[in-house]
Amino acid sequence: MRNIWKSYQMGTELLHALQGVSFEVQKGEYLAIIGPSGSGKSTLMNLIGCLDSPSKGQYWINGNLVSAMTDDELAAIRNKEIGFVFQTFNLLARATALHNVELPLIYAGVGAGERHERAQATLASVELGDRVLHRPNELSGGQRQRVAIARALVNHPSILLADEPTGALDTKTSFEIMLLFEKLHAEGNTIILVTHEHDIAERAHRVITIRDGEIEKDERIK
Amino acid sequence: MNFSETLKLALAAIWAHKLRSFLTLLGMIIGVTAFMVVLSLLQGFNTYVDEKIAGIGSNSFTIRRFSFEDFKNTDTIAEAQRRNKELTFDELEFIKERAQTIDKIGAKALPNTAELKRGIEIMQDVTIDGVEPVIGEISNVDIAEGRFFTDAENANAQRVAFIGADVATKLFPFGSPIGEEFTMRGIPYRVIGVQTAKGTVFGQPQDVFVQLPIKTYGSNFGGLTRSRGLYFEATSKSAALFKDAVEEARSLLRIKRKLPAGEKDNFGILTPDAIAGLRDSILGPVFIVILAVPGIALLVGSIVIMNIMLVAVTERTKEIGIRKALGARQADILKQFLLEAGTLAAIGGFTGLILAQLLGYIISAFLIKTIIPWYAAVIAIGVSALVGILAGLYPAWQAARLDPIEALRAD
Numbered sequence: 051m052r053n054i055w056k057s058y059q060m061g062t063e064l065l066h067a068l069q070g071v072s073f074e075v076q077k078g079e080y081l082a083i084i085g086p087s088g089s090g091k092s093t094l095m096n097l098i099g100c101l102d103s104p105s106k107g108q109y110w111i112n113g114n115l116v117s118a119m120t121d122d123e124l125a126a127i128r129n130k131e132i133g134f135v136f137q138t139f140n141l142l143a144r145a146t147a148l149h150n151v152e153l154p155l156i157y158a159g160v161g162a163g164e165r166h167e168r169a170q171a172t173l174a175s176v177e178l179g180d181r182v183l184h185r186p187n188e189l190s191g192g193q194r195q196r197v198a199i200a201r202a203l204v205n206h207p208s209i210l211l212a213d214e215p216t217g218a219l220d221t222k223t224s225f226e227i228m229l230l231f232e233k234l235h236a237e238g239n240t241i242i243l244v245t246h247e248h249d250i251a252e253r254a255h256r257v258i259t260i261r262d263g264e265i266e267k268d269e270r271i272k
Numbered sequence: 273m274n275f276s277e278t279l280k281l282a283l284a285a286i287w288a289h290k291l292r293s294f295l296t297l298l299g300m301i302i303g304v305t306a307f308m309v310v311l312s313l314l315q316g317f318n319t320y321v322d323e324k325i326a327g328i329g330s331n332s333f334t335i336r337r338f339s340f341e342d343f344k345n346t347d348t349i350a351e352a353q354r355r356n357k358e359l360t361f362d363e364l365e366f367i368k369e370r371a372q373t374i375d376k377i378g379a380k381a382l383p384n385t386a387e388l389k390r391g392i393e394i395m396q397d398v399t400i401d402g403v404e405p406v407i408g409e410i411s412n413v414d415i416a417e418g419r420f421f422t423d424a425e426n427a428n429a430q431r432v433a434f435i436g437a438d439v440a441t442k443l444f445p446f447g448s449p450i451g452e453e454f455t456m457r458g459i460p461y462r463v464i465g466v467q468t469a470k471g472t473v474f475g476q477p478q479d480v481f482v483q484l485p486i487k488t489y490g491s492n493f494g495g496l497t498r499s500r501g502l503y504f505e506a507t508s509k510s511a512a513l514f515k516d517a518v519e520e521a522r523s524l525l526r527i528k529r530k531l532p533a534g535e536k537d538n539f540g541i542l543t544p545d546a547i548a549g550l551r552d553s554i555l556g557p558v559f560i561v562i563l564a565v566p567g568i569a570l571l572v573g574s575i576v577i578m579n580i581m582l583v584a585v586t587e588r589t590k591e592i593g594i595r596k597a598l599g600a601r602q603a604d605i606l607k608q609f610l611l612e613a614g615t616l617a618a619i620g621g622f623t624g625l626i627l628a629q630l631l632g633y634i635i636s637a638f639l640i641k642t643i644i645p646w647y648a649a650v651i652a653i654g655v656s657a658l659v660g661i662l663a664g665l666y667p668a669w670q671a672a673r674l675d676p677i678e679a680l681r682a683d
Contacts, residue, residue, distance in 0.1 A: 101597065101676045122601045129599020140594045140680065144288055156277055157599040201598070 067093040069263040070107075075242065077208075080235045082243040082251035085260035092213075094260060095244045099211050100128045112208055129157050133202030137214035139194045141186040147173060147197045148182040154205040172200040176230065192223035199230065203239070210234065210241045216250060228253050275611075278604075282612040285584070286619070296580045297620035300659075303569025304624025304652050305631070310562040312632050312642035314555060319643060321551050331375075331514050332410055332544075335359065335504040335521055339540025340550060356538045357529070359502040366528045367504075373517040377506035378406035381486055381496050388482065390443040390454040398439060399481040400456070402489025402500065408434075410505045418450045418465030425464075426485035431492070433461040436479035437469035456482070459492055518543060570655070573620065574663040581613050581667035592671050593679025602672040609668035610661050617660020621653040 067090045075081055085091040096102040097109060100116055103124070109117040111131050119127065133154075134140075141150045151169040160168070173182050176196040186194050195215060202210055212231070216224035228250065235241050235255075243254055251257050252271065259267040286293045337359060342352035364379050371377070381402035388395040407413075408420035416437065425432050433454075440449045440463075449463040461484070470478035490496040508517030518541055525539055585592070592605055625644070632642040 096677050099597070101680075122603070125596065125599050125601040128597060134597050136680070140590070140597070142591055142594060144284065153595065154598045157595075157601075157604060159274075205599075 067263050068097075068104075071260075071263070071265055073258060073265065073268060075209075075240065077240055078235075078238055080231075080241045080243075080255040082245060082254035082257045083260060084245055084248065084251040084257055085266075086246060089260045090263040091244055091246075091260045093263075095211065095213055098209070098242060099132050099134060100124045125157075129154055129205065131208040133205070133207035133210045135195070135198050135202050135210065135212035135215045137217040139186070139191075139198045139218070141194060141197055141201075143186055146183050146185055147178060147189065147200075150186070150197055151201045151204050154201060158205055169200070169204055172204040173197070175203075176200045190223075191219050192226055195219060195223075195227055196230065199227075199234075203234070208240060210239050211244070212241065213244045214246070215243070216245075216247075224250075278607050278611045279615065281608055282615040285612050286616055292580065293616060293619075296576055297573070297616065297623065299569055299576055300573035300617060300620030300656060301624045301627065303566040303573055304621050304656060305627045306569065307562070307566035308625055308628030308644055308648065308652060309631050309635070309642075310566075311648050312628065312644045313635065313640070314559065314562075315645055315648075316636075316640045316642040317555070318551070320640060321547065331511055331517075332505060332507040333514075333518055333521075334542045335506065335525065336540045336542060337501060337503070339537065340542070340546065342540065352538075356540075358497055359504060359539065361502070363525060363528050364502075364504055367506075367521055367524045370524055371517070371520050373509055373513040373520050375507045375509045375517075376406050376410050377504055377521075378404035378410055379486055379502050379504055380404070380407055381489055381500045381502055383481075384493055384500060386456045386482075386493075388439065388443060388454050388456055390452075393443050393445075395439060395442050395480075397480075400489065400493070401481060401483045402486040402493070402496070403483055404486050407505055410507055414468035416466045416468040417448060418463070420465055421485045426487050429485065429487040429491050431459060431461045431488055432464045432485065434465040434467065434483040435463055436467055436481040438477055438479035439482060440466045457492070514543075570659055573617070574659045577613055577617055577660055578663040578667060580616075581609060581664050582670070584612070585609065585667045585671040588671075589674065589679050589682035592674050593676050593682065596674070596676035597680060605674075606668045606672040609671050610664045613664025613668065614657045614661040617663070618653055618657035620660075621656025624656075625649055625652050 071090075071094065083091055083094060093102070097104055100111075100119075101124075103119070104117050107117060108115060111127065114127060114131075116124070116127055128134075141147075142153070145153075148166070148169050151173055152165045155165040155168060170179070170182060173179055176199055178193060178196055178200065181189060181193060181197075184193075186197070189197065195218075199210075199215075202212075210231075215231070216227055219227060231241055231243070232253065241254075243251065245251050255272040256270045257267070258265055337356050338349075338352050342348050342356070359379075361379065364377065367374070368377055383399045383401045385397050386400050388398050403421075405421040405423050405426050413420055413434075417440075418434075420434055421432060424430075435443075435449065443449065443454050444452055444463075449466060451462065451464075453460045453462050455461070461482075467479070472478060484492075486496070489500070493500060496502055504521075506517065506521060508514040522537065522541055526537065529538065531538065592600075595605065595608075629644060632644060635642050
């Protein structure tokens with residue numbers, strides 16, 4: 051990943067959720083964005099995740115100007131460049147682990163055979179190779195989050211974007227998930243972690259602190 | 273996202289709510305079933321009439337004392353009864369001798385009913401016809417056993433009978449009835465032939481009759497007038513000459529009856545076309561009504577489907593959010609819900625069709641052979657799916673334009 055920078059300002063006269071935020075993330079970075087609730091970090095995450103467009107400023111991923119895109123173009127970018135990991139996993143309850151992981155590939159137009167293979171392989175890489183046909187309610191919290199991570203990774207995104215990925219997990223499982231993130235980072239994935247917990251953020255290599263819609267601190271800690 | 277993926281998704285979603293899907297479709301199912309049943313009845317009736325016409329021979333027509341128009345109302349009936357004289361053998365001979373385009377022409381007498389006896393076997397309310405032997409050829413009689421009358425038997429007013437299949441089985445349960453005798457009004461008759469069984473139509477048995485030579489009928493039942501009045505059946509020499517034959521019969525009868533030009537016929541000529549025309553004029557309005565009823569059911573069904581799809585979109589807001597986050601475009605979501613609504617409705621149509629087919633078997637067994645035309649089956653499923661898709665448009669559009677952030681926040 052080259053050259054992300056964005057400055058952004060919420061356009062209405064009342065609320066400025068983000069007021070001129072600029073930063074750049076390099077390929078292979080492990081970045082945490084931290085801030086108290088109401089700091090604008092969720093807004094920032096939605097923008098990074100291409101779920102929303104900035105009202106001002108520019109946002110580039112891999113040479114694509116995301117901030118100028120239509121809804122459908124954003125959908126395509128989300129599919130190709132972003133891998134979401136949510137606090138509450140957000141798996142489809144009725145679908146098997148395998149089908150959940152296949153979803154991004156379905157929307158990418160990958161054929162059934164290749165899709166099964168890739169989803170299977172990705173599930174195996176998060177140590178769930180033997181749970182592919184289980185539904186979310188048959189899996190533990192940690193396993194569910196690993197399915198979600200597999201889903202995020204399956205289409206080889208540029209950014210793995212995790213929003214409070216350990217927020218719904220106990221300490222031990224959280225630790226396992228954080229180890230998994232470290233492993234994924236070591237394998238060359240770019241990770242952006244959005245959290246309000248300092249001990250989670252400290253596992254990253256770089257921490258951006260957001261307060262009142264502005265970057266308060268941007269420091270490299272490892 | 274391709275079609276088969278979307279279809280799989282739709283079927284899974286419908287299957288996940290089996291009972292709800294079924295209840296949703298009830299209106300649709302009833303509508304389609306009603307439509308199909310009535311349509312198959314009509315089709316069956318039409319086919320029956322066509323077969324009857326074909327059975328008489330499409331080149332044949334009848335000449336009667338009254339025409340269809342005479343039965344319009346009581347005034348016309350009264351007038352016709354005054355004007356229209358009964359047909360006579362003289363008139364038959366007159367036409368037979370002069371006609372060039374008529375192949376065969378013969379007389380029948382209006383039927384009476386009588387009680388048949390043979391030993392201890394009694395059969396009541398049997399239709400008794402009197403016919404000229406040539407009628408056997410004109411009406412393409414299907415003979416199961418034996419033969420039809422000869423001219424000699426008619427000329428000598430012999431007591432011979434050609435009977436329906438039910439009469440044969442009832443009076444002669446053991447062995448062949450040919451050559452055997454039964455009695456009517458104390459007079460014995462010898463069976464010379466049995467007609468092939470025709471079954472029942474609208475609950476009316478077609479095989480409970482006795483045909484006698486017309487002269488036998490006249491002498492034993494009392495004069496060939498009034499309730500035993502004559503009518504003629506005729507065929508043209510070829511299909512091409514049919515219209516000419518009808519016209520020729522009309523002209524000859526007018527000449528014989530000395531009707532001045534301009535005065536209307538004082539008799540009626542019934543052609544297969546007229547019968548089909550009468551059928552269509554009766555069934556036409558029925559057809560419109562039966563189209564309207566399932567139409568309303570379909571409309572109600574579509575509203576129910578729209579309602580349930582709106583519910584489904586609300587329930588699955590989160591799912592929509594997840595799918596959008598993972599890269600589903602608006603069109604993908606739109607397709608998903610449209611196809612779900614369409615598939616749902618098509619299942620309703622298909623179920624209705626199956627149900628109608630089953631009902632059809634029952635109706636065929638008791639009333640009349642019903643036929644579901646293949647085009648109607650295709651239309652039933654096609655229209656259902658289309659209605660479903662239309663009903664799904666608004667809910668699907670609502671789903672497609674959901675904001676992914678809002679949708680993900682839903683629970």
